[in-house]
Amino acid sequence: MRFAQAITLVFALILLMQFFLEVPAIETAGGHLTSWNIVIAAFAMGLAAFNLIRIHLKRVQLKRGNWISSAILLIVLVVQTFVGLYFGDNSAQYKVFFDGIISPLGATMYAMLAFWIASAAFRAFKARTLDATILLCVGIIVMLGNAPIGEIIWSQFPALRSWLMTVPAMAAVRALYIGAAIGGIAVGVRVLLGIERGHLGGGE
Amino acid sequence: MLEKIQKMDQRIIYLVLLIALSFPMFRPLGLPVSIGQTSQDLYDFIDQLDPGSVVVLSIDYSPGAAAQIHPQTIAITKHLLSKKIKIVYMGLVQYASQFTTDAIAKAGDYNPVYGQDYVDLGFKPGEEATVSAMSKDIHATFVTDSDGTAIAELPMMADIKTASDIDLVIAFDSGGTRHWYVGQMQALYGTPVGCALNSVNVTNTMPYYDAGQVIGLLNGLRGAAEYEALIGDPGEATINLDSISSGHLVIILFILFGNIAYFGLRNSNKRKEA
Numbered sequence: 358m359r360f361a362q363a364i365t366l367v368f369a370l371i372l373l374m375q376f377f378l379e380v381p382a383i384e385t386a387g388g389h390l391t392s393w394n395i396v397i398a399a400f401a402m403g404l405a406a407f408n409l410i411r412i413h414l415k416r417v418q419l420k421r422g423n424w425i426s427s428a429i430l431l432i433v434l435v436v437q438t439f440v441g442l443y444f445g446d447n448s449a450q451y452k453v454f455f456d457g458i459i460s461p462l463g464a465t466m467y468a469m470l471a472f473w474i475a476s477a478a479f480r481a482f483k484a485r486t487l488d489a490t491i492l493l494c495v496g497i498i499v500m501l502g503n504a505p506i507g508e509i510i511w512s513q514f515p516a517l518r519s520w521l522m523t524v525p526a527m528a529a530v531r532a533l534y535i536g537a538a539i540g541g542i543a544v545g546v547r548v549l550l551g552i553e554r555g556h557l558g559g560g561e
Numbered sequence: 562m563l564e565k566i567q568k569m570d571q572r573i574i575y576l577v578l579l580i581a582l583s584f585p586m587f588r589p590l591g592l593p594v595s596i597g598q599t600s601q602d603l604y605d606f607i608d609q610l611d612p613g614s615v616v617v618l619s620i621d622y623s624p625g626a627a628a629q630i631h632p633q634t635i636a637i638t639k640h641l642l643s644k645k646i647k648i649v650y651m652g653l654v655q656y657a658s659q660f661t662t663d664a665i666a667k668a669g670d671y672n673p674v675y676g677q678d679y680v681d682l683g684f685k686p687g688e689e690a691t692v693s694a695m696s697k698d699i700h701a702t703f704v705t706d707s708d709g710t711a712i713a714e715l716p717m718m719a720d721i722k723t724a725s726d727i728d729l730v731i732a733f734d735s736g737g738t739r740h741w742y743v744g745q746m747q748a749l750y751g752t753p754v755g756c757a758l759n760s761v762n763v764t765n766t767m768p769y770y771d772a773g774q775v776i777g778l779l780n781g782l783r784g785a786a787e788y789e790a791l792i793g794d795p796g797e798a799t800i801n802l803d804s805i806s807s808g809h810l811v812i813i814l815f816i817l818f819g820n821i822a823y824f825g826l827r828n829s830n831k832r833k834e835a
Binding site for chain 1: 697820
């Protein structure tokens with residue numbers, strides 16, 4: 358555990374120092390560490406695929422739960438991987454799968470949100486309290502300000518929407534970002550000092 | 562009556578919304594689109610770039626968000642090619658190359674030459690670390706393009722080595738990649754960053770725009786339609802924007818009906834109790 362903590366400290370200091378010191382050795386080491394990160398991320402994707410296959414293969418073998426969906430997932434995963442590796446991911450064959458399956462499925466999932474939002478808004482978006490009324494009014498103004506029809510109803514809707522986005526909403530987002538940044542620095546310092554050890558795994 | 566409205570079958574809501582969204586696709590309404598300042602700023606920045614300048618387009622959206630962002634990619638590609646600006650396509654999300662190929666195919670009759678006018682570096686995992694690494698050394702980070710050709714063999718890439726060689730990066734983003742470009746490229750190297758986003762991500766990008774860290778941004782399908790108007794080439798986004806208008810109007814009407822029914826019922830119940 359202590360060895361892992363020491364490695365964390367050394368690597369983190371190298372990555373930090375490269376921003377403050379112009380020492381070629383530190384810059385080179387920082388560059389290498391960043392490249393390692395990319396390689397590890399690539400391996401993590403492979404590991405995720407392996408884990409996915411393991412879980413769903415087991416489900417198919419035991420015919421547990423919705424195993425037919427697991428079987429379909431495995432077939433698609435194998436076929437798509439084969440097509441990508443054999444023909445290349447810019448090939449016409451890969452494009453057939455992308456345009457015919459991945460694209461419409463992704464678009465459908467996203468498009469269904471519109472219907473759920475319409476139904477949920479009708480049922481739940483009620484001016485029951487002052488807060489809810491403000492939320493309701495702001496929502497309607499932003500929606501009308503974002504669609505050309507809003508300008509036809511009242512020419513000032515886009516300006517009003519713009520003010521809402523650039524003054525109250527931006528103030529809230531800035532507060533969120535500053536809070537998150539300070540939180541990030543605090544966690545970073547805790548990791549550096551060895552107080553935070555969650556990234557090393559194990560523990561309570 | 563009010564109770565019936567409040568307990569309306571959700572399938573009726575779905576059907577009305579479907580009709581509202583589909584109708585303008587068959588009979589476009591042709592509603593005028595005014596140009597927002599954020600779109601105008603992005604257009605103006607690109608328009609003042611000299612021929613031969615280098616722009617990186619980071620294609621970081623999923624098929625789900627493509628309806629809003631892909632028309633932006635096509636419109637900006639058309640503008641860049643018309644200005645003879647060199648384009649480096651890349652992606653931090655795995656669908657980058659598919660959208661790049663489609664955008665180039667739909668960009669029109671500019672006939673760009675691969676390796677001279679544009680390159681496609683494809684998808685690279687690593688998220689923020691990739692942006693950090695490419696800012697220091699693009700050739701070491703992307704050793705090959707999306708087809709496996711060494712980027713050292715691509716003539717256009719000979720002079721594009723670090724963030725300092727890039728005149729503009731545009732993050733076509735449905736997740737969070739714009740934060741990495743702002744943090745790792747704009748803040749550290751001063752490389753200008755623009756954004757092309759789905760509408761839900763605009764609010765949390767406005768602080769960067771207001772601070773000058775993002776030079777301009779496109780807001781969803783509306784932003785794409787605005788850009789199509791700016792380049793004088795109305796396309797997919799301009800047609801589909803009418804559906805946004807009718808869809809938004811229908812949702813607002815449902816919200817209003819829902820509230821009328823709710824308050825009407827509440828008052829009637831109060832009167833009965835009294």
